[in-house]
Amino acid sequence: MREGFLKWNVSEISKALKISENDVRNYFTDGRKVSFLLERRIAYEFLNGTLAPSEGAGYDVIDPQGGKWEVRSISKGGIYFCPSYMVGSGRSFHVDGFLQKLSEIEGYIISDITHFPNIPFWEISKDTVQEWWENKLLGNNTKITREKALRLIKLLK
Numbered sequence: 001m002r003e004g005f006l007k008w009n010v011s012e013i014s015k016a017l018k019i020s021e022n023d024v025r026n027y028f029t030d031g032r033k034v035s036f037l038l039e040r041r042i043a044y045e046f047l048n049g050t051l052a053p054s055e056g057a058g059y060d061v062i063d064p065q066g067g068k069w070e071v072r073s074i075s076k077g078g079i080y081f082c083p084s085y086m087v088g089s090g091r092s093f094h095v096d097g098f099l100q101k102l103s104e105i106e107g108y109i110i111s112d113i114t115h116f117p118n119i120p121f122w123e124i125s126k127d128t129v130q131e132w133w134e135n136k137l138l139g140n141n142t143k144i145t146r147e148k149a150l151r152l153i154k155l156l157k
Helices: 010-017 021-028 031-046 095-104 126-134 146-156
Strands: 003-007 068-074 107-112 118-125
Touching: 003 031, 010 021, 021 031, 031 068, 031 107, 031 118, 068 146, 095 126, 107 126, 107 146, 118 126, 118 146
Parallel strands: 068 107
Antiparallel strands: 003 118, 107 118
């Protein structure tokens, strides 16, 4: 398992965006908002790869060998591993869709955004996530708490 940190300068971001440092912290710890920035930094700095060709792709980034990766954040609310189209109001989880997603990607690059501005991240293989699913370590819809996610990652080291 590869891991690293994405480091950010709150003061510089605040000045560049002309918003308060508190607003920067709130934005960068909201997974829905910061995901676009995380995907770019992970693609370019960590993988030396590229972004998916569209937001509608079933993955976020592509490594130099053509491997497809999903970028996900651990927030205060936890993390999920199923496709994004299965999460949210009026949406439902389907095991077949989740397993199909796993068959199409290399794995997940997971970051703990609660540690902003120094965000740790880990590369987790699809085999590991499938093993977690098969061993019933993920919730019924693949969502787990932040604490459980960090425990599972720690066991991989």
